[in-house]
Amino acid sequence: MQLFYSFFKSLIGKDVVVELKNDLSICGTLHSVDQYLNIKLTDINVTDAEKYPHMLSVKNCFVRGSVVRYVQLPADEVDTQLLQDAARREAHSQRQ
Amino acid sequence: MADEGDVGVVGNTTVAVEEPLDLIRLSLDERLYVKMRNERELRGRLHAYDQHLNMVLGEVEETVTSVEVDDETFEEVYKTTRRTIPMLFVRGDGVILVAPPMRGAPP
Numbered sequence: 001m002q003l004f005y006s007f008f009k010s011l012i013g014k015d016v017v018v019e020l021k022n023d024l025s026i027c028g029t030l031h032s033v034d035q036y037l038n039i040k041l042t043d044i045n046v047t048d049a050e051k052y053p054h055m056l057s058v059k060n061c062f063v064r065g066s067v068v069r070y071v072q073l074p075a076d077e078v079d080t081q082l083l084q085d086a087a088r089r090e091a092h093s094q095r096q
Numbered sequence: 097m098a099d100e101g102d103v104g105v106v107g108n109t110t111v112a113v114e115e116p117l118d119l120i121r122l123s124l125d126e127r128l129y130v131k132m133r134n135e136r137e138l139r140g141r142l143h144a145y146d147q148h149l150n151m152v153l154g155e156v157e158e159t160v161t162s163v164e165v166d167d168e169t170f171e172e173v174y175k176t177t178r179r180t181i182p183m184l185f186v187r188g189d190g191v192i193l194v195a196p197p198m199r200g201a202p203p
Contacts, residue, residue: 003146004185021190037150037187068187075154075182080143083152084124087144091121094147 003090007083008033008071017047017072018063024052026061037065120145120194128153131192135161138186139197149188156181 008030017027018039025048028041042060046052055061123142130138130151140153160177 003144004150004152007144007152008185065187066189069190070181070187071185072181073152073183073185078143078152078154078183080125080154083144087124087146088121090146091117094117 002035003086004037005033005035007086008037008039011073011077014074014077016041016074018068019070019072020063020067021069022052022067024048026055026063028061031060034065037068039063039065039068039071117145117147123194123196127197129195129197130186131195132186132190133192134190136190137161138184140184146188149191149194151186151188151191153184153186154182156184 012030012032014030015027016030017025018041019025025046026041026044027047028044031040031042033039040060040062044055044058044061046054120142124144126142128140128142130140130153132138137159138153138156139159140156142151143154144152157178157180162175162177164173164175165171166173
């Protein structure tokens, strides 16, 4: 029931780019995640042309899971085989 | 209508009662087309999904479509913006539909 929660926990410490539904993109290090996929990032900076609310003085932030559109991940940190197997099991266990 | 004992055959295996999410499972490690809210589309390789339609896609191309109206002629001009992302988590609440890729033979 918590495939993606576990998945994000395995990425703690890695650099990610969180794109929000308001089009703001935040690059930072994944510090923590919870069951709602709320995210805490450290050492952030706003990517995608600081024309959006530039948070120059903000170092760390908490992002509510529901406002996330995408999270861009480092491809080489992701074990796609493992993910696919987990997804197959997760989907199967959700059916019952 | 699905009645008891509906079965599907995948290769040599028989699977019982396929619900929509099971059909997505068949697309794991295959390329997929995702239509999202705000005139966005994704094409990528499905690595993971859950019942909320949260997904992880690899080798993704995002297409954003926008309309501009010419000031003089008032004609509608459709523009698309594309970008590629090597690995992407997509939150399920933005997903409208999921389908096999529509073009002939996607790379």
